[in-house]
Amino acid sequence: MEVSRADLKQELIAAGIRPSVQRLAIFEYVRQSCQHPTAEVVYEALCDELGSLSLTTVYNTLKLFVDAGLISMLTIDDTFRCFDGNRKDHAHFRCNKCGCIVDLKMKNEFVTLVEGLQGYEITDAQLYLKGLCPHCCVKK
């Protein structure tokens, strides 16, 4: 499960991205995180480790990774964007009460569910479910 820095570095290079200290740290953080961090969270988490870091750099770097297809950006919560380093096909659930975001396994690929995709080139797919999580359901 744990991936080495060297591997992550190679992955960046393979994607045509120069592995600067900041980029590698941000990449590692998002990939290892089981949460779904926002740019702000990434910034807070890495500020100390890196000594100096600009929020702008975090935004730019995350955008760079998303464009390169290395991580994905979630817009499941309308008030902020968060990022996901988990590259397996999976769906997301957001609880309307506590706001938690949970990964859900898929039985099949997204596109198997959709008709009429001839002629389309699909580069990204996200399935968002919203409602109440088991925890909030109970104490409702």
Add this chain to the structure above:
Amino acid sequence: MEVSRADLKQELIAAGIRPSVQRLAIFEYVRQSCQHPTAEVVYEALCDELGSLSLTTVYNTLKLFVDAGLISMLTIDDTFRCFDGNRKDHAHFRCNKCGCIVDLKMKNEFVTLVEGLQGYEITDAQLYLKGLCPHCCVKK
């Protein structure tokens, strides 16, 4: 396909929403639109018809409808929210090049694709696909 104002009015009342002039006009516009209008677009479209209309009213009213489950809000484009009056289960595609948003038919319900939903209460589901639309694929 065409729904009368009277029917829409009844639908609002049934949802516990008083059918003011503005609300009815906004509801009709979003329901009839085959596009996926933003609040701004709704505002521009109805400004003349209603004589006076506030952008704030549009935002508030759309939120009211979404909370009542009458329409749904899409966050497929990270830079703005748009609204969808089509109540059939369907997926959305957004072209990365021209920005068009297209409705796609589903073969099955969203939840059939997901594992481990025991204990969850699902109130909303959205499948977002992104990439290139047939038109942009050709002239790529």
Add this chain to the structure above:
DNA sequence: TTCATTTCTGAAATCATTGCAAATATACAA
């Protein structure tokens, strides 16, 4: 080293969205 290119920084700007308080419309009792 030097030069050119890429990357990072921090402050300022942007812009969709919301908060707020006043104005207006509506419902309904007297």
Add this chain to the structure above:
DNA sequence: TTGTATATTTGCAATGATTTCAGAAATGAA
């Protein structure tokens, strides 16, 4: 009809996440 309470709309100011920009720093090649 009039008065009054409630619901709705309005317009503007404020918010806050995100982006822009121009200069500073780091990096790589020669």
